[in-house]
Amino acid sequence: MKSGLSVNLAPSSLQIKRKKQWSKLIPYLFVSPWIIGFVVFTLGPLLFSFVISFFDWPIVGEKKFIGFSNYITMFTDDPLFWHSLWVTVKFALFFVPLNIILALLLAILLHQKVKGSSLFRTFFYVPSVISGVALAMIWGSVFDGEYGILNYLLSLIGIDGPDWLNSMNWALVAMVIASLWGQGTMMLIFLAGLKNIPLDLYEAAEIDGAGKIYQFFKITVPLLSPTILFNLIMTIIGAFQTLTLALVLTGGGPLQSTYFYAMYVYENAFKYFKMGYSSANAWIMFLIVLALTMLVFKSSSMWVYYENEVKSEK
């Protein structure tokens, strides 16, 4: 009503100009919460973290510019850096492929036309909705060397289970198992990918007499490869950020056998308060994750199949 009235009053050219300027500002007004948040909570901290990675920066006391010393120390004079990196790589080498295989297997099983598949889907996904702390607590009890359910079940089939969380060799394996329990998101994404594969492809293959395994490798895997790529990247990033599980379940032990890189960063910052040094640690992690992601992306042309690509080749 009001605006209709002002139109009747024949606005002066100045008013129109003002209105135009104002309407130019409106979009920025809408996105301004994010812009402010980005500057204050992301960009600012990012730049600051980069700057102090060249400083000796204790949380209290004198700050000193030391050039590349933090980075040099890390690579040449800090065995814990290499150790935590190695622990993380070992974890990722097991966890990343197993996670993808398990999620894909579950998705394929759910994709078969079976009754009650949504119930099974619930069972496989539900561990993913609880807190990482709760997950760690539950597995702490399951893995208990003497009285845990896992070793009891193993004993039923004649296996003498290890003292999982107190064993140098098995604690990391235990972490892989506990992490696999939370694969739900990946499974759902695979399931969506499977639903996008046209059924007539399988029917045609069936008529040609192709077996299930042949169909899997010649139809499912190629058509699912973009999804596999996506999940691969997400799992690698996730593996490098594993922290809660280690903090709560093992505290990095025994004898630092589960001392992940993320824990190394965390402890340098919040246990030893070496803010400059830990910022340098964090930047190295960022670069590693970035490099791995790029690598996966670059190599993807060799194994990821995109439908339109083939069409354009024809």
Add this chain to the structure above:
Amino acid sequence: MKGKKRLQKSFVYGLLIALSLLFLLPFFWMVMTSLKGPEELSQFPPKLFPSKWHFENFSKAWNSQPFNLFLVNSLIVTALTTIGQIISSTLVAYGFARFKFKGRDFLFIILLATMMIPWDVTMIPQYMEFNLFGWINTLKALIVPSWFGSAFYIFLLRQFIMSIPKELDEAARIDGANVFQIYYKIYLPLVWPVIVLIAVFNILGSWNDYLGPLIFLNDQSKYTLTLGLAQFKGVHDVDTNGIMAVTFLISIVPLILFFLAQKKIVEGVQTTGLK
């Protein structure tokens, strides 16, 4: 041929059931352990079911630490972050989806790129920044940032808004509505399904968060439930009954939410994962 099909089906069923049992086993073990008596913890072979059901374990464990206080803190953080995310993310998404302005595409690419930054890089300077603001050891450190939108939610909402035909706001504009009225009278009701999805994701994320509270909160009076549980384990390390009881209690909220919104969550994860 038919026999072969049936064999395949039962193989699939067998595998599904076996894997389901494996996936549910830890939950089962958690519930049973939380109900056992302390003397049953060190029994070999362990019993699957408690000989006597100790329901008092729950109240005993809950009251041995100020978990009521932690619950209030968790509720405050979860509620305020969720409200903040919904208000800010919808505003920003509307801005990105419905206006043309200088630098829009560039800003949006930056927004997407921020999703790739590991929190480990920003958590240290954030801690120092919040220290400067006086937010350390207050719930503000967990709440305030969520009032500035989250890249993932903004992205989700923007994609959805883009799919709404533009003719709708043309009509409203002719009727004399301004952009803000169009935003909350037309778009907010339309994007409601996505708002619900964001609310569910955020409630889960905020309720379950451990690292944020761990880094930003020091005093026990400020703890959230996850932090309280971790501390409980530190103090009562051998009280596995109690640990499992509290674990079960604090998992109830995400579990109920999951069962209520299961369809939504599944669809949400699937469409967003692929986009």
